[in-house]
Amino acid sequence: MKPLDTAILLAGVPLASPVTLLSGCVGFCEDLARMEGFDFSAVGAIFLKGTTLQARQGNRPPRVVETQGGMLNAIGLQNPGARHVVDHILPTIQHLPTRFFANIAGSTVAEYGEVARIFDDSPVDGIEINISCPNVKEGGAAFGSDPKVAAHVVETVKRVTSKPVITKLSPNVTDITRVAQAVIDAGTDAISAINTLMGMAIDLEKRRPVLGNGQGGLSGPAIKPVALLQVWRIHQIAGPRGIPIVGQGGITTARDAMEFMVAGATAIGLGTALFRNPLGAREVLDGMVAWGQRLGVANFHEIRGTLNQP
Numbered sequence: 001m002k003p004l005d006t007a008i009l010l011a012g013v014p015l016a017s018p019v020t021l022l023s024g025c026v027g028f029c030e031d032l033a034r035m036e037g038f039d040f041s042a043v044g045a046i047f048l049k050g051t052t053l054q055a056r057q058g059n060r061p062p063r064v065v066e067t068q069g070g071m072l073n074a075i076g077l078q079n080p081g082a083r084h085v086v087d088h089i090l091p092t093i094q095h096l097p098t099r100f101f102a103n104i105a106g107s108t109v110a111e112y113g114e115v116a117r118i119f120d121d122s123p124v125d126g127i128e129i130n131i132s133c134p135n136v137k138e139g140g141a142a143f144g145s146d147p148k149v150a151a152h153v154v155e156t157v158k159r160v161t162s163k164p165v166i167t168k169l170s171p172n173v174t175d176i177t178r179v180a181q182a183v184i185d186a187g188t189d190a191i192s193a194i195n196t197l198m199g200m201a202i203d204l205e206k207r208r209p210v211l212g213n214g215q216g217g218l219s220g221p222a223i224k225p226v227a228l229l230q231v232w233r234i235h236q237i238a239g240p241r242g243i244p245i246v247g248q249g250g251i252t253t254a255r256d257a258m259e260f261m262v263a264g265a266t267a268i269g270l271g272t273a274l275f276r277n278p279l280g281a282r283e284v285l286d287g288m289v290a291w292g293q294r295l296g297v298a299n300f301h302e303i304r305g306t307l308n309q310p
């Protein structure tokens with residue numbers, strides 16, 4: 001059987017594997033770093049927990065609830081602040097044999113710029129922008145819900161960093177391709193899709209939302225069909241511009257991962273699946289390699305966006 005080269009290029013960053021671990025699902029990697037024998041060779045990159053300028057406590061509990069085929073979370077960007085991450089956390093994980101992307105968030109466009117500037121002067125391999133956060137100056141609407149505002153965030157970040165920038169799109173919009181187009185025009189080097197879908201769980205006895213925050217982000221297998229469609233739609237405009245996509249949303253198995261690649265993803269991410277199986281990356285990568293070998297491809301780039309017409 002032909003050997004398959006698992007290496008991919010994501011926004012100019014060479015990854016040994018197309019399998020990544022998603023933001024918020026492995027914290028700042030402290031646990032994985034301590035886990036003896038954790039197989040980093042299957043993990044192309046790790047997206048660190050969303051980081052803001054100042055430390056944040058996050059939302060009040062309960063912050064997570066299981067739903068059918070998924071989970072709702074309203075962690076609320078709990079993090080120790082960008083300066084602390086760069087000065088005290090990155091030095092303890094940067095030796096690990098994988099790539100790291102910061103995941104940045106803010107309440108104002110200026111805050112995104114300041115956080116990006118702090119990570120620009122750090123060993124991370126790139127910066128992922130989470131534009132699903134509420135914009136306090138615009139009544140709390142998410143930055144990612146308006147193509148113009150989303151583009152403004154990307155331009156602001158691009159101005160202060162020479163590192164590759166990945167923009168993570170929200171599915172909570174009418175037409176995700178308009179936002180994708182705007183952030184590509186603003187200079188993003190890659191796109192992550194999709195972030196969680198807003199949802200609610202209700203405690204019927206108390207007639208109250210289960211989550212302390214009232215609402216939260218739905219993730220896990222329940223959102224996979226939505227994510228696949230959005231990745232495929234984004235690929236129609238990102239593909240011709242040479243902009244890679246990190247496909248995510250409910251991926252649990254190698255088969256899920258291959259579906260995302262066929263839809264147009266260059267890399268894929270494991271998020272909620274890690275809560276059940278923190279070691280899942282190896283299993284998924286091995287399964288992907290077996291699929292690729294059956295198809296006779298030399299690398300995963302050959303599979304990207306090869307979906308046939310219905």
Ligand SMILES: Cc1cc2nc3c(=O)[nH]c(=O)nc-3n(C[C@H](O)[C@H](O)[C@H](O)COP(=O)(O)O)c2cc1C
Nearest residue numbers: 022023024050073130195219220249250251271272
């Ligand atoms: C507990 C939890 C925390 C998350 N925190 C972040 C975050 O800080 N920043 C971010 O961009 N996405 C965050 N996400 C979204 C994930 O990175 C991912 O995009 C989403 O969950 C879809 O993938 P999945 O269905 O495989 O989990 C979080 C998701 C979960 C479940």
